[in-house]
Amino acid sequence: MTDHTVRLDHVVLWVTDPVAAARFYQESVGLEPVRVGEFAAGRVSFPSVRVNEETILDLAPYGLAPRMDMLPGSADSAGHPVNHVCLSLSPAGFDALRARLAAHGVPMTDVGHGSFGARGSATGTFYFRDPDGNVIEARHYT
Structure with a gap:
């Protein structure tokens, strides 16, 4: 049987320091950090924190905003909260x-x-x- 339920996968939050943001969400909010080590090592563009088994918050550095060009004009809205x-x-x-x-x-x-x-x-x-x-x-x- 195919599951056609729509679910929220992720939300991108713009942050100054993704490692510090991940620490805040882990320590103050209680969310599990994802890919922080890989980000710190330069292997991925951003870390995330897990909200639940299906949803994460991506912690994107502002410097990534100009590369958010998946659709024409989409870079214009990148970096806006x-x-x-x-x-x-x-x-x-x-x-x-x-x-x-x-x-x-x-x-x-x-x-x-x-x-x-x-x-x-x-x-x-x-x-x-x-x-x-x-x-x-x-x-x-x-």
Whole structure:
């Protein structure tokens, strides 16, 4: 049987220092780093962090932006940040992320309620920035 479900594979975040960004996402957010050693050794163009078994965040250095020419005109939008990326967690994972971010001194918004997303209205949601200014939303549903 063929699975025709669309899934999110990756999002590219533009960062100044991909190794430092990977460390932030590992230590402060709890995501698994991918290909950091290969990037540091110059064998790959960027590292990533794993959100889950199907989705990663690519941590692309700004210097890569001029080479993002997969479509005519696509280099013009390279290097521009997205508005934000939202991570959906379990309620326990949500609380653990807030605690981990607080322990690392990462500023966060207060917890909001009822924000609409892919699964309806979230029970809790908050926002924080990574060291490069990328905005990350965290949420949970009941």
